[in-house]
Amino acid sequence: MELWFTENQNENVRFSIKIKEHIYSEKSEFQKIDVYETYGFGKLLTIDGIIMVTEKDEFIYHEMITHVPLAAKPSIKSVLVIGGGDGGTVRELTRYKTIEKIDMVEIDKMVVDVSKKYIKQTSKNLNDERVNLYYEDGIEFVKNRQDEYDLIIVDSTDPIGPGEGLFTEDFYKNCYKALKEDGIMINQNESPYYEKERKEFKRANKKIQKIFPIVEVYQFHMPTYPSGHWLFGFSSKGIKPVNKGINDWNKLDIKTKYYNTDIHNASFMLPNYVKEIIKDEK
């Protein structure tokens, strides 16, 4: 017998991974969480049937969501991570000795517990002493903060279920307010390729454009996400994502598998059809 996990990426496309064992399956208060042992991808974490993390390619997502803002602004000391329950984003952040505080707000404690138990590759640094875990709604959490963070990373799921409120204008406004003077916000910005994700990319980008003076988008190759072409948003109160200081990142001697300072600069160069999507919405 063969076991296959299949994600319906949209009504016309399916992506399937061969499974060794279905390790965990539980419904939390918010969503259905599953962990599989796969052939070829290591552990696989899905939420509501959608691939969140595979051990084979998570390094790309987590390196690109963290090292880009840290290279753009090396003086980052206080960070807020919203979502990111698997711990991969925090793992990369803890590699910076200069970061003093990491608040992580994950609405679903079960995602963190499951990741701690089954996916140590991503969750291993959640116990770092600089990390404060809050099992709360990120939307509410950020409302009460002002001028507090150098960096906010919105490491959200797709805008369905509990992730939906993390794609609203009010939420982005509160992030702006919670950031310090030279603060940066990075957001999971979906994909330009298939209609469903393109629509969300456009909507989020349009909203953020209204609030932040600097709004750029960068891309990377994410094999297990729909189309493999994924985007993060880089928004700030003034710092540009590509600046003269980027190369100083190399002095930190942080070993990475995907990110480097050439990829940093290159990732902000977008295909014409992606630029058109952004332009349409201005």
Added chain:
Amino acid sequence: MELWFTENQNENVRFSIKIKEHIYSEKSEFQKIDVYETYGFGKLLTIDGIIMVTEKDEFIYHEMITHVPLAAKPSIKSVLVIGGGDGGTVRELTRYKTIEKIDMVEIDKMVVDVSKKYIKQTSKNLNDERVNLYYEDGIEFVKNRQDEYDLIIVDSTDPIGPGEGLFTEDFYKNCYKALKEDGIMINQNESPYYEKERKEFKRANKKIQKIFPIVEVYQFHMPTYPSGHWLFGFSSKGIKPVNKGINDWNKLDIKTKYYNTDIHNASFMLPNYVKEIIKDEK
């Protein structure tokens, strides 16, 4: 009833596209050729069950295989395309008024005939008067040529079946010989991500390194190919792929959907793990 086309990308990964109609299925002397009308991807051409072309994303592949060498060396006049039976590469080449001759050598006439009949989007310019179609083995064809082409594009299938000989050292040597003094060779260089394609990428790159003084690799997002992360090789007798002349390409006013001169430069910036694969083989 639902019809789905499924490609076994490797033993652990499957990619499926919903089908409206199976339009064509025939075995040629060399391979099995199928054409489908899909939901969401337009026409789909497969060879031996592997996706070659979908009307939705072929623009990325065909723009990146042609405009990169043409921007690096605008004086290109004579071009040899090996493979490329769907006609997409020729379509992009014919947009340059400065190109005088395009020899296309496709071993399997049936691929060209099927593309002409069913996939006009890619095949429409195969009748351009500068195009000479040869239904021959590209390996033999290139043996007898010397100092003849400014550009050779190896638009091959994977190195199985008739495509296999297009990944040998002898073949690359003959391409070198067939190129003029400042000639460029572009080759379909597989993918760095899954083991099967990574192995072929390494092998081809290693062989080409022995022959050409300039050997670089560039990447692009190709949603319907395994992992969505695909590579072309850029090899030349002296011309560098990223040079001061690149921006002159913009004066040509060729409308593209993926390619632009920023993407050109950015596509040669590779993730660390891809650079490691190349370094291993030197």
